[in-house]
Every structure is written in structure tokens, then in C-alpha cells.
Amino acid sequence: VVLGIGDDGAIVRPAADRELVIVIDTLVEGVHFPPGMDPADIAYRAVAVNLSDIAAMASRPRWMTLALTLAEADADWLEGFSGGLFEAAEEHNLVLIGGDTTRGSEIVITVQVTGDVLPGCALRRSGARVGDDLYVTGTVGDAAAGLALWLAESAQDENEHYLRRRFARPTARVAFASALAAHASAAIDLSDGLYADIDKLLMASRCSASIDVGNLPLSAALTAVRGDESAIDLALRGGDDYEIAFTAPRSSAAAIAELADAHALRVTRIGAVTSGHGLRCLREGQTLPFVNAGYRHFGDHHA
């Protein structure tokens, strides 16, 4: 960073011979998060969803700008927000270099992150090939269950707290995904739900895939709180997980297992890439008549 906040713009010096990855994502109160959420969580989440996009490209996050629209400037709220913002940023050596604060009738947070990557090494959605394995990081479905608990104002036990936190504080898989670039063929981050997002990856790669829902990585908290059937449904259709789905040739399997170990990260092979189009879900060998209704962020019913 040559020049940070305080002038008309920030000045940064990119590393020599790198490509830049640029992402931008907006969270709107009442649409992407419930009103009244802890401002530290809101800020953390606004950064994390962008870091998740950076991770999905196997990029290294460098610089962040923030556009914050608020109905009122409450000092306590801003202090909490600022705390969550810097917490998320510092976990990934991300530097806030500029911003704009405006007044509006509701909270709108736009975060923009610039990352860098060695030329040609970014992971795209379009690189999957027939025969590749299909993987997902972490566990899926937790965040959607957490949001439901948030809306029901339920926080009865440790499992529920865990799920709520999975919604409020998504973990962007930055370090793992960056190391993954050498081994994977394609990647996408899971924001709209595993089924919908993997479908986008397959569309971009002009391939099909089948997954066995029995292989979906479910947290113990999710199955405890929701039961097996609902857990699988949330894993397939629930959004806001911000895990990474990726494909890799079979020859990378050992390297990926090592990488997962090195990052103490659960990484699960959930299926395989085939020819054709669209994602098929199998259960004990039978095709599930799964209709992708798509995930609705909280508040999309405003439509």
C-alpha cells in the first residue's frame, strides 16, 4: 500500500508478474441478513463472502474497499461493525484502503476485494473435465439451518449456537483454496446452495456430474438439530455456506488429501464429473427426483 485512506483514491503497488482478481459483493439488511444482527457479525460476513469469492479463484486477498450506506450513524454500531471488519480482514492479511459512507434508508454494505494470483493459476468455473472427481470443503447446510434458527429466535443448545455461528461468521477457505490451484481443475464458492452452484460450475464447464447424497458432508450439529432428511435437503439447497466446491483429476486425489490434512480441513469427494449436462443426485444408486427450487436468501420473498 503506497497511499491508504484519506485522498481521492488509494495507491497500491501490485507484485510483479501477477494477475489481479477483483470481486465485489453487497449485503442488504433484511435481504442477506436479518435486521438486528450484531454489527460485528454483519461486517465479518460482508468481508467473508468476498473472501470466499477470492478463494474460489485461488487468489490471495490483498486490498479491500468498503461502501457503507446507513440509515443513521450510531457510534456503538459503527464500533462493532469496525471490529468485525478488521477481524475478518486481519485473518487474511487484507488491508482496508478506502471507502465511502453514505446515508440511506437501510443498511447496504458493499465490499470490494482485489487479490492477486500467478498468471494463469486462477481457478475458474469452466475447467472441469469428464472423469474429474467432485469435492466440497467443510460441511454444507449449516448456514441455512443457522439462519432458520436466527429467524425463529432459537438458541437452545450448543448445536444451535454452532449453526447460528456458521451463518453469522462464514469461514472463507482462502489458504486451502490458494494451495489447491495446482491440483484442481475448476472451483466455485457455495453461496446459493450446493446444487445450484455446482450446476453453474458444470454449465460453465459443459459437463454433467453425479453425486451420492449419502456422501454429503454434514455436521453433527446439523443432523442433531434437523434430522437426516432435512439435513440432506439443506445441504443440497441451503445457501450461505461459503464452502468451496471443486473438481480435480483423479491423479490429484492423494495431493488433495494431503492438502486437506495440512490445513486441518474436512474435504469430501462427493461425486464425479461425467459427460452431458446438469447435476444428478443419487441415493443408494437411485436418481433422486430433485427439483432445484433455488435458495432464497432471507427476505427474497420481498420480490
Place this chain on the structure above:
Amino acid sequence: VVLGIGDDGAIVRPAADRELVIVIDTLVEGVHFPPGMDPADIAYRAVAVNLSDIAAMASRPRWMTLALTLAEADADWLEGFSGGLFEAAEEHNLVLIGGDTTRGSEIVITVQVTGDVLPGCALRRSGARVGDDLYVTGTVGDAAAGLALWLAESAQDENEHYLRRRFARPTARVAFASALAAHASAAIDLSDGLYADIDKLLMASRCSASIDVGNLPLSAALTAVRGDESAIDLALRGGDDYEIAFTAPRSSAAAIAELADAHALRVTRIGAVTSGHGLRCLREGQTLPFVNAGYRHFGDHHA
């Protein structure tokens, strides 16, 4: 641009040995522009205010991302918006590489622009030195008068149309400012009003300056519509001009005059940098008891 819209992020390849300039600015309906404004103008303006920041740093605009929050997705509105966005971008070879569209209760537009500049060549607010001349591009006060006409729903003659357009379609001084870098010592763009913004430049440079209000560049339209006194007041305090105020050593005067000619741009020396702090306004040698109340964008009374 290595990879544009459609993946988790965009990939761009920066030119070798350049610094990057990153700016972000938000426009909120009812705060920064009146409800019901032509969507093409809204979009043009959202890009132009960011290009003006890029210009103030003497940078060359390269890549843009857009975060657009809308209450409803109206196809006609979006088509108009898109037209104005690309019109502004194409004037400056700026490429839209990514975006995020979300639903909210009002229109919120955040544009982020990345530009580049030769290392060390960006203009900052902090470079003014005692003895420098103080200049401004174009004419000032027009946009504030234009906004007032907008709010009064008045568009009686060519002068009024001109002023309204100066509000709706600000001209970012990108090409001139980029060439200016070699000759100027400091620069800022005029968004909050000439007085307030030059005061910020002087604060950053730890200098003072005096200007003769008789030298302020006023458009014929502004004096025709508002009269001399109101024109001067708007020139000092009216915002949204998106002209560039800059300082340069006396030895650069001839080069700056040539540059202005080459860009067919009115550039006016309005004063000189002195020691001390704050901006003094003189009229025929007498200090004006000018109180900087600051410019209020339309709608700031919501505060």
C-alpha cells in the same frame, strides 16, 4: 482483461511497473440524486464521480465493478441505466469486469474503479507548496444551480438545460489531469464544493491559500440564471461540480496553459498558496467573511 463477468471474480493483467489507484463511490437515490432522474443520467453520473476521483489522482482508468441495489427490476429502467453506464465507460476506455445486483428498498449504486499510474506519478492532496499557483478546471457552481432547477422542476431555456445537464452529466477531467501529473504539485476533485474541497487539499498540504472570488470561472449560463452574487456563492459552496482543483509551481504556468489549450479546456488560476492554514477568499483585495457551511447533497436534510 483476462476473464470478465461470469465467474466468482474477474481476472485482469496489470501493465508492468505501474501502481494501481483504487476508488469507490456510492450514490443513493434521494440523497445524491433526486428520485425519478433518468436512469441513463444516474448511471453516467455514478461512473463519472468515480472517474473524477481517478482524474484527481492523475491516473488512467482501467477496470470497473458495479454493485447495484434496486427496489424492483424494471427492464426499461435497467436498459436506460446500462446505456448511461457504458456511455460513460466507453468515453474513457473503462471496462466493466464484474458486478452484483441485489434487492433493497431504494436505489443504491456503488461503482468501484481501478486505474493505473506510473510509480510515484499519482497526484495527491498533500503536495502543495508555498508559492504555488492554485487552479481550477472548467467552471464552478453550475451543478448546484442545475440541481436546484431539477428540484424546482424548471427547464425554461437553454441556460437552464445547460445547468441541469452539468448536474446530471458531470465531465470527469481524466485526460487533462493525467497529462497534468508532470506539472502539478497537488490535486483534488470538487465534489463537496470548491471552498470545502480546496480546504481539504490545504489541510493535507499544511498550507494556506487565498483566492480572489473575481477570478472564479463562472459559466455564462450560471450568471444569466442566478445573477453574479448567487453565482459566486454557488461557485464557492455548491458541490457536485467534479472539476479538478490543483496547485502547481509558477514555473509550470506555461506548460499548464499549453495543456489546457491542447485539451480545449478552460483552466483558471484562481489564487496562490501561502503559509498558514485554511483558505481565504478575497474580493477586490478585501477578505470576505466567508463561512463555510459546507455543501449539502440533495436529501442530506434527512439527517
